[in-house]
Amino acid sequence: MADLVTLAEVKEYMGITGTDYDDLLESLISRMSRFVETYCQRSFAEAERTEYYDGTEYNDGTLIVNNWPISSVAELFDNPDRTFAAESEIVAADYVVYEDSGIVQILIDNTTEYLSGATMGHSSGFQVGRQSIKIKYTAGYSAANMPEDLKGAVIELVSRKFNVRGQEGIKSERLGRWSRTYGTAQQQQFGLGAVSVTASITDVLDRYKDRRMYML
Numbered sequence: 001m002a003d004l005v006t007l008a009e010v011k012e013y014m015g016i017t018g019t020d021y022d023d024l025l026e027s028l029i030s031r032m033s034r035f036v037e038t039y040c041q042r043s044f045a046e047a048e049r050t051e052y053y054d055g056t057e058y059n060d061g062t063l064i065v066n067n068w069p070i071s072s073v074a075e076l077f078d079n080p081d082r083t084f085a086a087e088s089e090i091v092a093a094d095y096v097v098y099e100d101s102g103i104v105q106i107l108i109d110n111t112t113e114y115l116s117g118a119t120m121g122h123s124s125g126f127q128v129g130r131q132s133i134k135i136k137y138t139a140g141y142s143a144a145n146m147p148e149d150l151k152g153a154v155i156e157l158v159s160r161k162f163n164v165r166g167q168e169g170i171k172s173e174r175l176g177r178w179s180r181t182y183g184t185a186q187q188q189q190f191g192l193g194a195v196s197v198t199a200s201i202t203d204v205l206d207r208y209k210d211r212r213m214y215m216l
Contacts (some may be wrong), residue, residue, distance in 0.1 A: 002045035004033040004146060004154045013155050014162070024165070025158065032157040036150070040208045042067055044150070046140035048074070053133040055080065055126040061095075061106035063126070067139040068102025075136040076104065080129030104135065153204040157197070 010025055011017070037043055044067075051066055055078065076095060079088035095106045106126070126133055141147065 001030075001034055001037060001043060002143075003029050004036060004044060005029055005151050005158070006143075009151065010155055010158050014159050021162070025162065028158045028161050029154070032154050032161065035157065036154055036205060039205050042208070044141050044146065044208075046071065046138065046142050048136065048138045050134070050136045052131040053135070055129045055132045057128050059125040061108055061125040063104045063106075063133065063135065065102050065104065065135060065137065065139065068100065069139060069141070070097055070099045070102055070104075071138040071140075073097055073104060073135065073137045075134065076106075077134040078106075078126050078132065079134070080127050080132045082129070082132060084134050102139065104137075147208075149204045150208060153201045156201060 007022060007026055007029065010029060016025075049065075049067060053063060073092070073095075076090045077084040077088050078090055079085070081088075090106060095104055097104055108125070
């Protein structure tokens, strides 16, 4: 997993010029980046990925992949036998890639053979089969193209965690009738402890949540 922000970006935001806290900040950057990816249920760094999906009945040939934006699609297969032989590959001319949405849409034609010269016996959508769709593609953000709002959320989390350092392990505190609990189980898992994940942060993260599903 790649860090979503740099040490220099965090220090600039926090107004830190020395190097005394560099090790701590780098650790927090990694932890908060991991928290964000776990919350969003996806990874953000650009990488080549191979994924498999079910071909469901009455689908319209629309595939929503796990990660986006898509840079390129190297292979797309539709094969209920799961051999993924050359004849089951869908050629690039027969599907459209919506890069920013992470959607691949095969072109439906009732009369045209759209699979590498072989008619597969159906004219609409992917064939029905378990894990019968295979796609190899490159997706994600390069360091230079990481969304600014996403980076801002990570930087804010790092800053908040840095400012409450020393309170690690505190899950709740009570004084008379007053009490406060620090964080959800997920926040505790990543050592967020006393850090408040505000609505402004979750509003940003919710825009990047994984939509892992096959659209019928």
